[in-house]
Amino acid sequence: MSLSWLKIPRIPLRWRIAAVVVAIAAPLAWYGFTRVDEGKAIASARAHLEAHEPQPATVYLKSLLAVQPNHALARRLLGESLLAQREAAAAEAELRRAMQLGVPQSQVAPLLANALLDQGKPDAVLSEFGRMEIAEAQPAADLLVQIARAHLAKGDEAGAKRALDDALSRKSGHADALLMVARSRWQAGKVAEARSTIEAVLKERPDNARAWVYMGDLQAGQGDPAAAAESYKKAVKLQPLDLSAYTAMVMLDLKRKDLAGAREMQLAMQKAAPRSVTTFYVKAMLEYLSGNYAAAREALQQLLKAGSVPPQIDLLAGMTELRLGARAQAETHLNKAMTGMPASTEPRKVLAQLMIESGRAKRALELLDPATPGAATDPEFWSLIGQSQASLGEFDKADAAFVKARKINPDDPTVMTEMGRSMAARGKVDAAVTLLSSAAANANSGTRADIALISALMLKRDLAGALKAVDGLAKKQPDSAMVDVLRGQVLEATRDLDGARRAYMTATSKDGRYEPALTRLAALDVTQGRFDEAQQRYDKVMEADPKATWAMLAAADMARRAGRGRQAVGALLDQAVKVNPTDAGPWVSAVQVHLDGGDTVGAVSRARAAVAALPNEPAVLDRLVQTLMLTGEDNRQALSTVNDLITLRPRDLAPRLRAIDVHLALKNVKAASAQWNEALNLDPNSAEVAAAGMRIALFERAYKRALDLARARQKAQPKQALGWVFEAQTMVAQDNRAGAIAALRTALTKEGGAEHAARLHFQLAAGGQQEVADQFAQQWLKDHPDDVNFITHLALLAAKANDHATAEKRYRQALALRPQSALLLNELALVLLKTGKPEALTLARNAVAMSPDHPAMLDTLAHALAAGKQWSEALEVQTKAVELDPKDSVLRLELAKMYMDTGDRKKARIELERLAELSEALPAVKEAQRMLRLL
Secondary structure (H helix, E strand, O other): OOOOHHHHOOOHHHHHHHHHHHHHHHHOOOOOOOOOHHHHHHHHHHHHHOOOHHHHHHHHHHHHHOOOOOOOHHHHHHHHHHHHHHHHHHHHHHHHHHHHHOOHHHHHHHHHHHHHHHHHOOOHHHHHOOOOOOOOHHHHHHHHHHHHHHHHHOHHHHHHHHHHHHHHHHOOOOOOHHHHHHHHHHOOOHHHHHHHHHHHHHEEEEEEEEHHHHHHHHHHOOOHHHHHHHHHHHHHHHHOOOOOOOOHHHHHHHOOOHHHHHHHHHHHHHHOOOHHHHHHHHHHHHHHOOHHHHHHHHHHHHHHHOOOOOOOHHHHHHHHHHHHOHHHHHHHHHHHHHHHHOOOOOHHHHHHHHHHHHHOOOHHHHHHOOOOOHHOOOOOHHHHHHHHHHHHHHHHHHHHHHHHEEEHHOHHHHHHEEEEEHHOOOOHHHHHHHHHHHHHOOOOOHHHHHHHHHHHHOOOHHHHHHHHHHHHHHHHHHHOOHHHHHHHHHHHOOOOOHHHHHHHHHHHHOHHHHHHHHHHHHHHHHHHOHHHHHHHHHHHHHHHHOOOOOHHHHHHHHHHHHHHHHHHHHHHHHHHEEEEHOOOHHHHHHHHHHHHOHHHHHHHHHHHHHHHHHOOOOHHHHHHHHHHHOOOOOOHHHHHHHHHHHHOOOOOHHHHHHHHHHHHHHHOOHHHHHHHHHHHHHHHHHHHHHHHHHHHHOOOHHHHHHHHHHHHHHHOOOEEEEHHHHHHHHHHHOOOHHHHHHHHHHHHHOOOOOHHHHHHHHHHHOOOOHHHHHHHHHHHHHHHHOHHHHHHHHHHHHOOOOOHHHHHHHHHHHHHOOOHHHHHHHHHHHHHHOOOOHHHHHHHHHHHHHHHOHHHHHHHHHHHHHHOOOOHHHHHHHHHHHHHHOHHHHHHHHHHHHHHHHHHHHHHHHHHHHOOOOOOOHHHHHHHHHHHHOO
């Protein structure tokens, strides 16, 4: 897109000379050497302001103020000039100084209100000027227009209408008021009236830039982008610093899917007004729509520094944080947006989607009040209600909501997509594929339907169909890196790893910083030992974007997998936190990197450091509680932390459920029950709350209460498996195996029951019904050949029974379905070790490559090395395992045995003596004491 029409005139030489004069005039004024013609300076400034040339006006006014700093009129005019240059904060300061110097309110208030609005402070405008009375008609109308803008910024259409009516009663032909009325008429569907009003303004004032912007908006809305572009060009030519025209051009380019044009326009806007709120907002919006969420966050943070911002900014900030995975921050912003825009469905819908994805469907339903203005005709609103009810297991209500959404817009692909996803989740894959295929074929479907269709086809194991669906998506978005990532994932499922790598590389050629493609490539690199290649790709991202924290975290994980040492890994983690210390995301991810690697000590340390840095951040507090619970490190601190979290988020279900587990770990049943009652009040239909009640009942051995809970769940959700799973748990606790088997057989016929097949098989085998168990397993695998969890269960049982041949067969079968599972590689390596097969060493190395700081996997590798008499490396690996988990007595005992096997009795004694000092109840301790007596 050419910008030749957008060139901002160069400042004439005489003005640039004047700027130099001002620079030297200030110090000379102290000595009385400077002469400034007051009348000429004021007259020149006014002339330039009327000609929409604020820069030279500023020069004249500053030269005058350098000599006469208390010149009231010059202060007011300087405020007006700075406002025209979008320097809103500086303009506010000058205008307030003018009022202090005695300039009448009528001459300052409209400009000051405008400056506050440009800084995103509608509340300040309403509180300071909402009741102000101005006698003169023109300034009174000017102020009322700004008050109307403030009401609109807060979503108050009625308040805006009252202010505009008042403005036009004061000044019947007020152009800005008429233009705002025209916009409200257009939004109400009265297009002809709106156009007539705008044309009347332009007939009276053809040089009114804002009227041309409004005309462009109307033309764009009527499907005439070429005419709209011409109107916007006229506006920019008339007022090069009026950002509304730039913003409109950006939106027009986005509507035309011209991202390059939108980007070019945004850069021109940034050049014209680099510090404007509008400039930062448009930049953030454009980065968000381009998928550059980190850059969008950076632009938004420039706005959020001011504190109170318009709700539209909080809405965009919430959506951005959601994309970056910072759910807690997203929720905070979206709640603010919803409060500031009570009449809008948008923040409610985004926040409801977050609640659904966070497992808080009941809260989502509270947000999705059908009485919300606009909800009755919004299909997406009802689709979200359907998703919420489906998440709660209320599928009949969910289907009714989806049907209502389709009645509003029968061809809405979004609704069809969500209906299809709901069907797929309930196992109705064929029906889901049919519906999703229709949605994807819709010309207005976007990409969500295609992605859901690909997912459903992969669930159906129709990989050829999935590839065909990817081809369909590629026609819609040929330049999208996401399409190539989806293709790579399908190819991985077909075991075409070379093809998958090519697809991911194609994605990075389109976008070298596309995180999903880099992540999938890194996963392939790990399995093939190509650590350096993955590291180099992340290095390029960090070089291009020094604040790409996600790349730093990924690079840290890769350095850990490559065995580069804790210092190298820690440096990258620290760098991620340093570049954005107030963002919970890097802190939480850093903790997870430690947990994924089995480094529990490092995880706890990092989580505590995170809380010290961000003591009031819910996501960080929650991660510390989880980490302490996972490691069993300090249940008392976990309790204190979860109490802090409950105080911060009293209506959030997750902290209550976490508190229940902490209290049970501390054997405080009374406190656990109290938290359960609170959770029950928050969401009586929640499956998680029901499961927590079962845990408490079984902990107390209150079997009748547990069975009552199970029966209540069965009655409330008869189509779901969970109630019968609860019943089976109760029966097992009472050693009633027959009752457990009966309950599990019923569970398998319900929605969500398939995941409990392994439980039924185990109970059959443990109850002496081995033949029945074998028949069940054979039939289950025939019907569910890709159930990797069930296959892994069979492998574990075979390994425990020392049936090494069956265990090996099952583990290989599971690995064919999940080739990147370090756990499966490790378990197969253990089986092969017992049978003396040399492949055990290769598999153990691959498992450690994927999870280099996992003590159990290091232990397997050490034993595989020892089996091959590679004692030096075996001792090194086993020592690392002990260092990672020094409290594991078995790991230390195995290290002592390896020292004994190599003849190093001195080091063996050191390790055995450390063990002997521990509790005698541990089997490894007793073995260590026995070995010491033999030394």
